[in-house]
Amino acid sequence: MKKSWGIHTTAIHTGMEIEPRDVSPPIHMANTYLFESAEEAAQAFEMEGQPIYTRWGNQTTAVMERKVAALEGAEAAVATSSGMAAVSAALLAAVQAGDHVVATTGLYSGTHHFITEDLPRYGIETTLAEATDPAAFEAALQSNTRVIYLESPGNPALLLNDLAAIAEIARARGILTIIDNTFATPINQHPLDLGIDVVLHSATKFLGGHGDTMGGVVTGPAGFIQRVLKGPIRRFGGCISPFNAWLIARGIHTLPLRMARHNANALAVAEWLSEHPLVAWVRYPWHPSHPQIALAQHQMPGGGSGVVVFELKGGLEAGARMLDRVQLCARTVSLGDVRSLITHPASTTHHSLSQETRLSAGITDGLVRFAVGLEDVEDIIADLDQAL
Ligand SMILES: Cc1ncc(COP(=O)(O)O)c(C=O)c1O
Numbered sequence: 001m002k003k004s005w006g007i008h009t010t011a012i013h014t015g016m017e018i019e020p021r022d023v024s025p026p027i028h029m030a031n032t033y034l035f036e037s038a039e040e041a042a043q044a045f046e047m048e049g050q051p052i053y054t055r056w057g058n059q060t061t062a063v064m065e066r067k068v069a070a071l072e073g074a075e076a077a078v079a080t081s082s083g084m085a086a087v088s089a090a091l092l093a094a095v096q097a098g099d100h101v102v103a104t105t106g107l108y109s110g111t112h113h114f115i116t117e118d119l120p121r122y123g124i125e126t127t128l129a130e131a132t133d134p135a136a137f138e139a140a141l142q143s144n145t146r147v148i149y150l151e152s153p154g155n156p157a158l159l160l161n162d163l164a165a166i167a168e169i170a171r172a173r174g175i176l177t178i179i180d181n182t183f184a185t186p187i188n189q190h191p192l193d194l195g196i197d198v199v200l201h202s203a204t205k206f207l208g209g210h211g212d213t214m215g216g217v218v219t220g221p222a223g224f225i226q227r228v229l230k231g232p233i234r235r236f237g238g239c240i241s242p243f244n245a246w247l248i249a250r251g252i253h254t255l256p257l258r259m260a261r262h263n264a265n266a267l268a269v270a271e272w273l274s275e276h277p278l279v280a281w282v283r284y285p286w287h288p289s290h291p292q293i294a295l296a297q298h299q300m301p302g303g304g305s306g307v308v309v310f311e312l313k314g315g316l317e318a319g320a321r322m323l324d325r326v327q328l329c330a331r332t333v334s335l336g337d338v339r340s341l342i343t344h345p346a347s348t349t350h351h352s353l354s355q356e357t358r359l360s361a362g363i364t365d366g367l368v369r370f371a372v373g374l375e376d377v378e379d380i381i382a383d384l385d386q387a388l
Contacts (some may be wrong), residue, residue, distance in 0.1 A: 007071070007187065007256045015066030015249065018059065027246045028060045048363070054242065055234055061245040065217065067252045068207065071186035072199050074219035077247050078229045083182060083202020085218030085238030090178050090200050091115070091147065092236070093228040097123030101145040104161050105361045106131035108202075109350045111180065112357070115149065130291060131157075131361070132167035141173065150196070151180040152299075155335075156182070156345045156369040157362030158283050158309055159293045164301050167195030169271045176224075182206070187259035188302035198224060205336030206306065209251040209258055213244045236275020258338070258374060263303030265380065266372040270308045272381050278318070278388050280366075282310040307335055308370045312388075316368035319344055322368070325387035328379060335371035340380050343369045 018025050033051040035041035044050040046234050051059060051186045069077035080086040095101060103115050105128045115126050125144075129136040131154055148170050152161040163179065170177045179191045180197040184349035185206045191199050201207055208215060216238075217364065219226050233239055263286070270284035271361070285296035286304030294305060312318035323331055329340040333348045343349060346365045350358055355365070372380060 010070050011067065011255050012253050014070040015063045017066075018063060019379060025060055025063045025246060026247065028054075028058055028242055030054070051073045052300050055237060055239045057229070058239075058242045058245070060242040060249075061240055061368075064203075064215075064240075064245040064249040064252070067249055068201070068203075069219050069254070071252070072181070072219045073186075073190060073198065074225075076225035077217050078225050078233060079203070079248075080102050080216035080233065081238045081244075082214045083108075083180075083200075083204055083216040084114070085088070085233075086109050086200040086202065086218050087180065088114055088118075089228050089232035089238055090198055090218045090247070091119065091149065092232045093224065094147050094176050094178065094198075095119070095124050100125045100127070100142045101139055101147045101149055102127050102129050102140045102145055103149040104129060104131045104151055104154060106157055106159045106161075107151050107361070108155040108180070108182075109352055111151065112353060118388075123193070124321065128360075129158040131161055134162045134169065138167050138169045141169075145173075145175055147278065148175055148177045149179075150177065150291040151183075152189075153183045153285055153296075153305065153307070155183060155344070156309055156349065156362065156367065157363075158285060158290070158307065158384075159297055159362050160285065160299070161226040162295060163191055163194040163196055171195060174248060181221045183307060184300055184305050185255065185259055185302075187256050188263065188305050189300045194299060197221065203248045205264070205334065206249045206254055206259065207255060207336075208244075209255065209336060209338065210247075211334065211337035213247040213251075215240050215244045215248050216288040258297065259302065259305070261374050262306030262372060265374065265377045266306050267304060268307050268377045269370065269384070270374050273308065273310050273384070276388060278313055279312045280313045280315075282308065284308045306372050308372060309367055310370070311364055311366040311368065316346070319368045322384075322387045326383055327386070328375065328383035329370070329373075335369070337371065338374045338385075340373035340375060341371040343371070345369050374375045
């Protein structure tokens with residue numbers, strides 16, 4: 001019965017096996033649990049999945065984990081305190097000193113720094129491969145490569161990794177593939193169906209969806225998720241607050257509805273921008289402006305998601321003036337909110353990267369990232385119009 005559920009029913013009903021049978025999950029804020037006897041305490045430590053201590057697992061957090069696992073089609077999920085905790089926990093569970101990681105050039109800056117600076121401090125070598133070229137991933141492999149790490153669409157240039165092609169290269173050599181699916185969400189893209197092994201998210205973005213919580217999640221085979229939980233989460237300690245997990249689980253109830261509207265609004269904004277005389281270029285996965293539109297429509301069958309990037313003919317200066325003039329859209333550095341958010345990555349989110357690294361990832365100095373919200377699209381466009 002459950003297997004035939006549609007995406008909306010899955011988002012709402014999955015994971016709600018809770019006691020007491022409240023219509024909304026109770027928020028279990030207890031950090032530890034009472035035992036009837038010393039023997040019961042000892043038994044809890046013998047078995048898996050017993051309520052013992054919230055860093056080891058929590059009943060409210062489990063609701064969020066079951067929902068994301070179901071939406072991704074994964075065996076299991078583990079929630080984390082932030083997207084970066086998900087990125088670092090997944091990688092630290094997969095590699096050890098002496099291993100090698102190949103990663104896409106199109107990475108969120110925090111992930112870029114973790115992969116190129118922190119992993120090498122632990123004796124793990126890394127090579128970046130050009131995001132759009134599967135052959136570059138193959139060429140970068142070494143005998144000690146254990147992980148191929150992807151982000152598609154990449155933040156913020158929205159360039160795509162060819163997931164099926166890269167998964168095939170990895171599977172032939174027994175290499176684990178991990179993807180950051182934050183930008184696409186499980187509504188628009190199902191990496192596991194394309195042969196990817198592990199999918200993670202910054203749940204701070206679309207999964208939570210309302211700009212009011214931090215969180216992350218790693219999904220994949222049950223054995224790997226146990227390794228993430230028992231190693232990096234329990235020992236490095238990046239577990240999520242049950243309250244944040246509750247907010248994210250609640251956000252997920254409307255994720256399919258919200259993504260349909262993010263998709264539609266973003267496509268309309270991309271179309272409008274592409275016809276504006278002051279706009280030099282626009283890029284959006286489902287718009288003809290995207291160099292990989294055929295791949296986007298194939299591997300993101302749900303839609304192009306909620307982020308559009310563009311550059312004005314006046315470059316950086318004109319972009320900064322536009323950011324100063326928006327009234328409805330919020331000047332912030334995040335994305336995946338009900339509100340439209342506008343960002344200049346080269347001076348904010350990706351400022352810590354060198355200009356050379358930014359350019360190799362497609363981030364020009366004048367690039368503006370526009371995370372299109374759920375407002376009436378006419379109002380969003382009217383705000384962009386007056387700012388331009
Ligand atoms: C694609 C992507 N992954 C991971 C992260 C990190 O997420 P968090 O800020 O929740 O740690 C971000 C943050 O912007 C992101 O854009």
